[in-house]
Structure formats: C-alpha cells, structure tokens
Amino acid sequence: MQVESSFSISEAERVIRELEGRRTDTVLTLPTRSRANVGGGEPAVLQAVLTWASAQSVARIRTYARDSVDQQLETLTSHLVGTCAALLCDRADGLDHRDVTAEVRELALERLHGLQGSTPRNWSRGSQIEILCADHLGWSSPETLYATSDAGNRLLSRKEFDRVAELILQHTVPDYFPAREDHDLRIGIADALYELFRNTDEYGRADEHGNSIGRSIRGLHARRQAISRTGLAKMVEASRPLADYCDRLEPRGKRRDIQLLELSVFDSGPGYAPHWLGRPLADITREEELEAIETCFDKHATRKANSTAGMGLSTVVDILRRRNGFMRLRTGRQSLYADLGLQVDQTYGAPPKLSPWQDFRLAPAAGTLFTFLLPL
Numbered sequence: 001m002q003v004e005s006s007f008s009i010s011e012a013e014r015v016i017r018e019l020e021g022r023r024t025d026t027v028l029t030l031p032t033r034s035r036a037n038v039g040g041g042e043p044a045v046l047q048a049v050l051t052w053a054s055a056q057s058v059a060r061i062r063t064y065a066r067d068s069v070d071q072q073l074e075t076l077t078s079h080l081v082g083t084c085a086a087l088l089c090d091r092a093d094g095l096d097h098r099d100v101t102a103e104v105r106e107l108a109l110e111r112l113h114g115l116q117g118s119t120p121r122n123w124s125r126g127s128q129i130e131i132l133c134a135d136h137l138g139w140s141s142p143e144t145l146y147a148t149s150d151a152g153n154r155l156l157s158r159k160e161f162d163r164v165a166e167l168i169l170q171h172t173v174p175d176y177f178p179a180r181e182d183h184d185l186r187i188g189i190a191d192a193l194y195e196l197f198r199n200t201d202e203y204g205r206a207d208e209h210g211n212s213i214g215r216s217i218r219g220l221h222a223r224r225q226a227i228s229r230t231g232l233a234k235m236v237e238a239s240r241p242l243a244d245y246c247d248r249l250e251p252r253g254k255r256r257d258i259q260l261l262e263l264s265v266f267d268s269g270p271g272y273a274p275h276w277l278g279r280p281l282a283d284i285t286r287e288e289e290l291e292a293i294e295t296c297f298d299k300h301a302t303r304k305a306n307s308t309a310g311m312g313l314s315t316v317v318d319i320l321r322r323r324n325g326f327m328r329l330r331t332g333r334q335s336l337y338a339d340l341g342l343q344v345d346q347t348y349g350a351p352p353k354l355s356p357w358q359d360f361r362l363a364p365a366a367g368t369l370f371t372f373l374l375p376l
Contacts, residue, residue: 001052003045005031007081009328010238012044013335013362016051020363027093028052029062032072034079036223038235039242040328040371043221043264046081047330050268051366053088053215061085063104065094073100077107080130080221087112087134088215109137116142121171128223129168135205135216145197155201158194165190172224173261173376185374188319189263193220195315196265196370204267204367208274218267224376225260232258241337241357245326248341249375259376268367271331272296281332281364289332297351314349316372321346323374328357331368 001018004011019026028049036042053059065072073094076082086092086108094100114123115132116139124130133140140146141153144164156164165186200218207213227235229251236242249258273292274281281289297313317340320327324341335357343353 001026002029003031003048003081005034006037006041007034007045008037008041008238009039009044009242009357011041012048013358015045015048016365017363019048019052019055024055025057025060026052026055027060027062028085030076030082030085032064032075032082034081038225038227038232038246038260038262039239039373040221040262040264040369042080042223043266043369043371044330046084046217047266047365047367047369049081049085049088050215050217050266051364053085054213054268054366056090058091059089059215060091060093061089061104062093063095063100065098065100066096067094067098067100070094070100073103074107077104077111078125080132083108083111083115083130083132084217087132087137088217112139116144118143120144121167124171126223127172127226128221129171130219130221132217132219133200135212135218136214140205155198156194158190161190161194162186164193168193168222168263172222173259185323185376188323188374189261192316192319192372193263193265195313196220199368200265200267200269203275204269206269208270208278208280213268216268219265221262221264221266223262225262226257227260228257239357241328241339241355242326245339245341245373252376261374261376262371263374264369264371266367266369271366271368272329273332273334284332286333290334293329293331293334293336294351294354297354314351316370317352318348320372320374325375326373327352328371329354329369330357330365333362333364335362 063076077086086104092101092104111123115130120131121129131142146153146155204218205216232246236246251258273284273289276292320340321344326339328337336354337357338352338354
C-alpha cells in the first residue's frame with residue numbers, strides 16, 4: 001500500500017479505509033518528500049500510519065532509497081510521518097528490497113532524541129514544532145513535557161505548561177502579537193495542550209483493559225500556516241467542514257495572508273469510547289460509540305472515583321469558542337468536528353455541537369487525534 005505525498009485528511013481516510021480490508025502483513029510504501037495541507041493533514045496521515053502499525057504482526061515499510069547511504073533516508077525521517085513509521089516498523093526496505101532497517105532506525109532515533117530534548121525546534125522543519133514519545137522503545141518523557149523527580153518522570157503541571165505554549169509561540173508566530181494578546185493566547189494554548197496531553201499520558205499508553213500497547217506513539221504537532229485567501233480556499237476545497245470555516249476568515253490588521261495556528265495531539269491508545277466504556281471497539285455499536293464520545297465532553301465527565309478531574313475537554317472547547325477556533329476529533333469509527341466560532345453564545349461547560357466530518361461509514365482508526373485551529 002502506498003501513501004501519497006500530499007498529506008491531507010482525505011488521503012489519511014483513504015489509507016485507513018483500504019487498510020480495513022487487508023490489515024495484517026501489509027507493506028507500507030512511504031513518500032520521501034511530502035506536502036501537508038491545512039487542517040492537520042500531516043497528523044491525520046500519521047494516524048493512518050498508526051492504524052497500519054497496530055494491525056501488523058511484522059511491520060514493514062518500503063522507501064525509495066537505492067542503498068543504505070541514500071540521502072532519501074535522511075529526507076524521509078525528517079518529517080513527522082517518516083520518523084514515526086521508522087520507529088514503528090520492524091523492517092525497512094529500499095528499492096530492490098534492500099534492507100535499510102538499521103540506517104532508517106538510527107536516523108529516526110537521532111531525530112527522536114532531538115525532539116525529546118530541550119530544543120525540539122532545532123529538529124523541526126519550518127514554522128512548526130514536533131514533540132514525540134515512543135513508549136514501546138522506552139522513550140516516553142520528552143524534556144519539554146515531563147520533569148524528573150525522585151519518584152520518576154511526571155507530566156508537567158498546568159502552570160509549567162505555560163513554558164510549552166511559550167516555546168510553541170516563539171518558534172511558530174514570533175513577534176506577531178502585542179504583549180497582552182500574546183499573553184492571552186499563551187494561556188489558552190497552555191490550557192488546551194495540558195488537558196489534551198494529560199489524556200494521552202493517562203489513557204494513551206494502554207488498551208481498554210490496561211495492557212501496554214505493543215507499538216505506542218504519542219505527541220504533539222504545532223504549525224503556523226500563512227496563506228492567501230485564494231490559496232487557502234484551494235487547499236481545503238476537498239474538505240467541506242474546513243472550507244466553510246476558512247471561508248469566514250480574513251487577514252487581520254495589515255497582513256496580506258490569513259494566519260492560522262494548527263495544534264494536534266495524538267496517541268495510539270484505545271480511543272475515547274473503548275476507554276470510557278471499558279470494552280473493545282468491536283463490541284461497541286456506532287451509536288454507543290458516538291454517545292460515549294459526546295459524554296466525554298460533558299462538564300465534569302470522568303471515570304475516576306472521588307476526582308475533581310473532567311474539566312479538561314470543557315476547557316479546550318471554551319478556549320476555541322472565545323477565539324473563533326475549529327476542532328476535529330478522529331477516534332475509532334468517528335470523525336467529528338465543531339466550528340466553535342459559531343457557538344460563542346454557549347455557556348462554559350456546555351458540550352460542543354459535534355457534526356460528522358463525512359456522511360458515510362468510516363473505517364476504524366487507531367488511537368485518538370485531536371486537531372484545533374486558531375486564527376491569528
């Protein structure tokens with residue numbers, strides 16, 4: 001099976017759909033170079049790769065490299081999808097079925113080490129930042145998201161996530177905001193990322209029965225898009241929900257381009273409904289699945305006894321409402337979105353109005369992908 005070089009939501013859904021019929025022992029051919037579309041196209045394709053990896057007894061990828069020192073191997077592992085595929089696979093082949101596993105893995109581990117260090121920006125391309133966890137390889141605690149203590153590694157506190165938001169803004173949208181607006185944006189991003197990444201930390205590493213996942217990737221991806229109104233319309237025309245949202249956007253101030261900040265949080269976990277219901281996805285109807293997802297957005301929704309947790313997703317939704325944001329959630333057999341700029345009259349804690357991304361049956365995807373857009 002081949003992944004095309006234009007990374008988009010529609011390309012991700014094509015791969016996931018085709019995997020449903022031939023999920024075991026499928027060799028995945030990856031493009032060396034890629035172009036990511038607006039709206040979380042690259043993380044969406046990553047979720048397709050996670051779906052592929054979760055079903056393989058022996059995970060094999062194919063590259064276009066001609067030998068073990070081919071520059072294409074370095075180019076492949078320089079983007080999010082290629083890095084993660086190399087970390088997930090058991091074998092990598094070049095052209096003519098040459099074994100390039102050791103070389104691809106070495107390059108991917110080098111990049112993973114950089115992304116887990118104190119300066120992930122140095123290992124990310126362009127106006128973006130990637131931070132990754134490869135739990136199955138023992139790389140679970142990036143320096144920018146976790147702190148080391150006598151008790152081991154712990155996820156940063158909500159207050160400490162202010163530094164994460166500041167890091168993202170410094171390297172994706174530098175010098176764009178006056179101090180006050182920059183402060184408000186930083187606080188909103190910190191709130192959202194903390195709540196979403198805490199979910200991956202608590203629920204994204206094990207299945208619905210608490211068993212460790214054989215191949216587990218978690219992380220976040222932040223990217224700034226600066227694009228003309230015409231270019232934006234062309235890029236999102238295949239995705240009606242995004243097209244309707246982007247049609248309302250206008251350049252702000254004296255800028256000629258529309259500026260968007262994309263943030264995605266992803267994991268290889270069981271997904272919202274299996275976690276909430278404690279049953280495998282195969283034992284859950286689509287109606288039960290959708291109801292469980294909607295319940296997760298209810299104020300104070302939590303499975304923890306005697307807990308004040310559960311405000312996380314309500315916080316994320318409130319932030320997006322206030323900033324004319326947009327969200328997409330892909331989990332299990334559901335792809336849902338909310339154009340929250342149209343829901344500003346809702347009170348804090350009110351669940352978002354979730355709509356189906358597409359009106360036809362979706363194949364099941366591994367893990368959970370949460371992408372949100374903020375106009376700048």
